[in-house]
Amino acid sequence: MPKVGVEQSLSNISEALRQKGFDxxxxxxxxxxxDCDCCVVSGLDSNVMGMHEVVTAGSVIEANGLSADEVCQQVEEKTSHQ
Structure with missing residues (x-):
């Protein structure tokens, strides 16, 4: 089962992903x-300095402006979860 990390502020997306069977x-x-296969972030904490440290090899999806269904679709595509 793909493991998806979701920012705490995105509770509606967390619930939608759980309903679709994601961990x-x-x-x-x-x-x-x-250890996440994919991460969903709000995009509100933008990295202005351009400095970053790679924490996961999985995909990162920015949920800003997307519905829960659109985010779920992107997660399914990135993790090949059907």
Whole structure:
């Protein structure tokens, strides 16, 4: 089962992914994303400095402006979960 990390502020997306059978992890700190196949972030905490540390090899989906269904569709495509 694909493990998807979702920012805590995106509870509607977490619930939609759980209903579709994904193992959803609440992202409270960077280390929570370590073993995730995919992460969903709000996009509100933009990295202005351009500095980053790679925490996960999985895909990152920015949910800003997307519905829960659209995010679920992207997660399914990225994880090949049908």
């Amino acid at each position: 959803v992890i609440d992202l409270r700190k960077e280390a929570d994303a370590k």
